[in-house]
Each structure stands twice: as C-alpha cells, then as structure tokens.
Amino acid sequence: MKIKHHEIEIPEENPFVNCKLEREPYAKVLTSIVNTYADGFVLAINNEWGTGKTTFVKMWQQQLKNESFQTIYFNAWENDFDSNPLVAIMSELKTLTKADNKEIFKSVVEKGAVLAKNVVPALAKSLIKKYVVDIDDISLDAIENATKGATELLEEQIKDYANKKKTIHEFRTELEKFIQKSDNNKPLVFIIDELDRCRPTYAVEILEQLKHFFSVAGIVFVLSIDKKHLASSVKGYYRSTEINTDEYLRRFIDLEYTIPIPPQKAFSNYLFEYYGFDEFFLSSGRSRFPDFREDGNALLKMAETLFTTSNATLRQQEKVFGQTRLILKSFNSDQYTFAHLMFFLVYLKTMKLEDYSKIDRNVFSLQELSDLFASLMPTNVSSYGINFIYVQALLLYFYNNNREYQNRETLYEKDNEGKFVSLINAKLENKRSTLGDCFKHINEQWNFNDGSLKYLLSRINLTEPILMQ
Known part of the structure; x- marks a missing residue:
C-alpha cells in the first residue's frame, strides 16, 4: 500500500502513456510553437505549485527527444548552492559537446x-x-x-x-556558433525548472544572465514557474514591494503558457486506483455486507465534489487521498467507515485545519457547522450523484452525539402536517431530500444511531491502531 505519490514513470518510447491528466495535446502545441519560432525565445509555463508542471515538462522533454530535438533539463533549485548561475548553465551546455564542436565550446568557456x-x-x-x-x-x-x-x-x-x-x-x-554546430536544424530546448523556489538572488541572476548572455538564435529557454512566487523573489531581491513585477518579468519572458486544468474526475479516479482503495472496499471480508457496497463510489464522488469546488492543487489532492488510505487501515472489514463523511473530514484537516480543529474540540455550534458544510458544497449538489444532505445530517448528528448527554440538542421535530423538520437551517435542502428526513432516517438505524464523531476523528488523528490487513 502506498501513502505517498511517487514520480511517474516516463517510458522513452511513449512518454505520456502514464499521464492521467490528458496533457499530451498541450505538449504538441508547445512543440509546434518551438518549431515556429526556432530562432530563439523564452517561454514561461506558468502554473501554481503542485499542479504537475515538473512531470509535464519531463514528459515533454522526452517527447522532444523522440522528435530529434536536443534538450537540457536544469533544476535551478537543486543548483542554487553555487553563487554564479553562469557556471551551472555552462556546465549543462557542456553536455552537448562532440568532437566537431569541442573547440568552439572551449572558446565559449574562455569568453565566459x-x-x-x-x-x-x-x-x-x-x-x-x-x-x-x-x-x-x-x-x-x-x-x-x-x-x-x-x-x-x-x-x-x-x-x-x-x-x-x-x-x-x-x-x-x-x-x-556552438549551438549551430550542435543542432540539426532544430532549436535547443533548455528547460529551467523550480526557478521560483530558488534564493531571490539566484533566481534574478539567472533571469538577467539569460537575457544578457544566452539570448541567441537557436536556444529556446522554457521556464517552468509559478509566476506569483517568482514575483515574490524579484521583490525580495530588490527589497521593494512597490516594484511592478509583471512589467519586470515581461523583459525576460517572450511567451507565457498555462497548462489547462485537468478533468477532475479523471484525476480522482487515478488517485483512487493508485492508492489501492479497492483493496479495502472490495475485499472479500467487506463485500459480505450490503451496507458497504457503495462506500468506494461515495468516497470518489465526495472527492470530485470537494476538489472541483475548491480548485485544490494536484499535490493537495494527492495528500488527502494518501492520508485517507492510511486511515482506512484502522478499520476492520466489518466496520462502518462513513466513507464520504470521513473523506470530508480528512479534506478539512488538510485544507482547512482551523475549521477541523474547531470540530475536533466541539467549538462550533450546530448551525455554524451546518453553514460550513454548505459553504464547501457546489450550488447544484444533485449533479454529483451523492446525497450531500444525508452526509451533512450524519456530520451534525454525530457531532451532536460528541457532547455530554445533557448538552445535546434536539435536531428535528414533526410539524402539524406530519413532516419531519430540521431545527437547523440547511442551505442544501431540496424537494427530494430534507435535513429533517435525513435526521429521522439516521435515528432509525439501530446499528450506528448512537455513534459519535469521535469514532472517525480518533482514526483521522491516528490515535487508533493501524491494522495489518
């Protein structure tokens, strides 16, 4: 079982075969741009941290190699221990030396x-x-x-x-001259990754040296960056919050490209498979119980909903899935997991720790907790194939049961027409499902109606033993 997402294997013959984000078409677009402007320019691939830029540029690099491009991949963050980036960049260029261009490179080194x-x-x-x-x-x-x-x-x-x-x-x-002697009528694609993680001095010096020293025909520099963080480096370097970083970076970047957001469902399905959730949900011991058969699907639907609504980064999604898979190992095969509710709570602990802590300490009122849940759900909850109002009811019912008996509140009552009405305002209610009906249904479930949220929180906080399954 995996708890951490490892680097994706990039097969030489088909570099995008393991890409679950359907990004190969974007690599082809970038290749056509490189071919069109082969005389040299600086391209910035600008996406937030944790969105899979590094994996994408490595897959694209291999695809470029397969199409006879010369490429260099340079992780700036791993090399910023050196005071002069010129030395590091020249060292990377040295890998292109051959018998027929060795003397030219020697001349480049002398000038450098x-x-x-x-x-x-x-x-x-x-x-x-x-x-x-x-x-x-x-x-x-x-x-x-x-x-x-x-x-x-x-x-x-x-x-x-x-x-x-x-x-x-x-x-x-x-x-x-060296580049012309090294290439085959195609530009050298020099990828610089993790520039936005470097020391401000190193990051800015790389930009300055690219512009003043390395801006020559035949080299396309690709900066894989989060522009907001790189802008912070620029401000740190110049010790000024007033500097116009957009204008400053425009001096160095000729073209900016943003990788489109991947289909959420596809990535959730990939992580579900990668972390082996079905090893638990479809185990022989668990499959005997009809109540558990939809657990895996319910967890997936909750993941798709939360990550779509919040625009969580890929790295954040990986972390939530990995943590959830570990937590599942604290359940026996015959125990309720309340998979959708459990995933919601793990998501909160990862993404909104302050709110999770308030739940853990029973600080929220029931109305505040109801409003928090509703705020994280999409407007059209019915389109996600899961009864979110029932999950909300479980959360409130178990949270109420966390309290001492004398402090518990009445959650619902029967009105004059015989309908069950929630005493807590529920923004997600619709004609098909109401919070009052859900409370009534939970109350009638003899096998878990006395349960409290501590049942899940103790596992999420890893205070329950991890079982060898």
Whole structure:
C-alpha cells in the first residue's frame, strides 16, 4: 500500500502513456510553437505549485527527444548552492559537446570566464592592501595614497566595463556558433525548472544572465514557474514591494503558457486506483455486507465534489487521498467507515485545519457547522450523484452525539402536517431530500444511531491502531 505519490514513470518510447491528466495535446502545441519560432525565445509555463508542471515538462522533454530535438533539463533549485548561475548553465551546455564542436565550446568557456570572475572586489582588496597596510596607522600620506587608489580603481572599472561589454558580444557570437554546430536544424530546448523556489538572488541572476548572455538564435529557454512566487523573489531581491513585477518579468519572458486544468474526475479516479482503495472496499471480508457496497463510489464522488469546488492543487489532492488510505487501515472489514463523511473530514484537516480543529474540540455550534458544510458544497449538489444532505445530517448528528448527554440538542421535530423538520437551517435542502428526513432516517438505524464523531476523528488523528490487513 502506498501513502505517498511517487514520480511517474516516463517510458522513452511513449512518454505520456502514464499521464492521467490528458496533457499530451498541450505538449504538441508547445512543440509546434518551438518549431515556429526556432530562432530563439523564452517561454514561461506558468502554473501554481503542485499542479504537475515538473512531470509535464519531463514528459515533454522526452517527447522532444523522440522528435530529434536536443534538450537540457536544469533544476535551478537543486543548483542554487553555487553563487554564479553562469557556471551551472555552462556546465549543462557542456553536455552537448562532440568532437566537431569541442573547440568552439572551449572558446565559449574562455569568453565566459571573463564574465564569471568578480574583478572589482578583488581589485579593491588589492588596492587597500597596497595603500593602507595598517588601518590604525592612517596618515595624511595614506589618505592621499587611498585617493590615488580610488582613482586607479575607477580607471580599472572603466576598463573592466568596456572589456566586459566586448566580451559579452564575443561570448554570444561563439555561443551561437556552438549551438549551430550542435543542432540539426532544430532549436535547443533548455528547460529551467523550480526557478521560483530558488534564493531571490539566484533566481534574478539567472533571469538577467539569460537575457544578457544566452539570448541567441537557436536556444529556446522554457521556464517552468509559478509566476506569483517568482514575483515574490524579484521583490525580495530588490527589497521593494512597490516594484511592478509583471512589467519586470515581461523583459525576460517572450511567451507565457498555462497548462489547462485537468478533468477532475479523471484525476480522482487515478488517485483512487493508485492508492489501492479497492483493496479495502472490495475485499472479500467487506463485500459480505450490503451496507458497504457503495462506500468506494461515495468516497470518489465526495472527492470530485470537494476538489472541483475548491480548485485544490494536484499535490493537495494527492495528500488527502494518501492520508485517507492510511486511515482506512484502522478499520476492520466489518466496520462502518462513513466513507464520504470521513473523506470530508480528512479534506478539512488538510485544507482547512482551523475549521477541523474547531470540530475536533466541539467549538462550533450546530448551525455554524451546518453553514460550513454548505459553504464547501457546489450550488447544484444533485449533479454529483451523492446525497450531500444525508452526509451533512450524519456530520451534525454525530457531532451532536460528541457532547455530554445533557448538552445535546434536539435536531428535528414533526410539524402539524406530519413532516419531519430540521431545527437547523440547511442551505442544501431540496424537494427530494430534507435535513429533517435525513435526521429521522439516521435515528432509525439501530446499528450506528448512537455513534459519535469521535469514532472517525480518533482514526483521522491516528490515535487508533493501524491494522495489518
């Protein structure tokens, strides 16, 4: 049984075969864009953290390789221990060297060496040593000599600036020759991932160096980013919250692409299968009980509903499914799981911990809890194939039973027409199902009507033993 979602296998011959998000068409779109603008540009794939960007770009990279593109994948976050990203990027480019382009790359390295070294601080240090030997023994002559040193320093800076400007041009010329010699009439696709997780200094320096040093024909840079987080890095680098980050990033990014949101049902089904829920729900010991036969389907419907309504990231969805699967191991095959309600509570603990804690501590009033549940459900609850009003009734009924007997409230009553009416306002009620009817139905279930929410909460809080099933 798995508790954590591992990296998806990417077969060389068919890289998208294990993609459950139906994203191969988007990779083909991007490939056509790369082919169309082969003279070089910067493409940003902008999606939030946890939406599967890394898996997508790795699958796309393999697809590009299969179509005879040269590609490089560079995880910026794993390389930001180095102070100069120029060295890291050059190291990646070195992997493209062959017998016929080795000398050209050597020339690129020579030009890059001038750009990489930090001339001014070293020069300043040597001048200080030359003119001010002992800081405590500063005389008028020392001040005069320091002034002379400052003049030398400025002259050296001017020379260094002119030299660097010339070297940048020479570096780009040699780099372009190297790329032309390395490719097969197709651009090099250089993927930079996790840039938005780097130290602000490193992230901004990569952007600046891409623009000034590596912007040459034949290289398409792909930045796999969450633009909001990268914008925070920019603000951190410049120590200003006033900077217009959209305008700033526009200097570096020529084209921005967002991977469309995957079909929720497909991904929920994939996670349900991946974590092996049917190993529990369809086990021989459990299949004997008619009451349990729809548990798996009910859990899936609740997952699809909550994740669609909340726009949870793929990573958050993986976490909720993984936690739920672990919790199921605390149930015997003959025990009620109230799968839809249990999944709702695990979702709350993962996504809305403060609300979950209030339920756990019995802080909410029944009306507040009813309103919370309704706020997380879609407007048209009937379209999801599950009776959400019944789940709401279970939540309120068991929550009420968590209280000491003398503190429990009356949940429903019979009106003058003989109908069962809830004493709690329920925003989800419809003509086919009412909260009062659901309370009445639960009250008549001898096998669980005395149950309390502690039955589920103790398992979700992992205070019940995990069974070896």
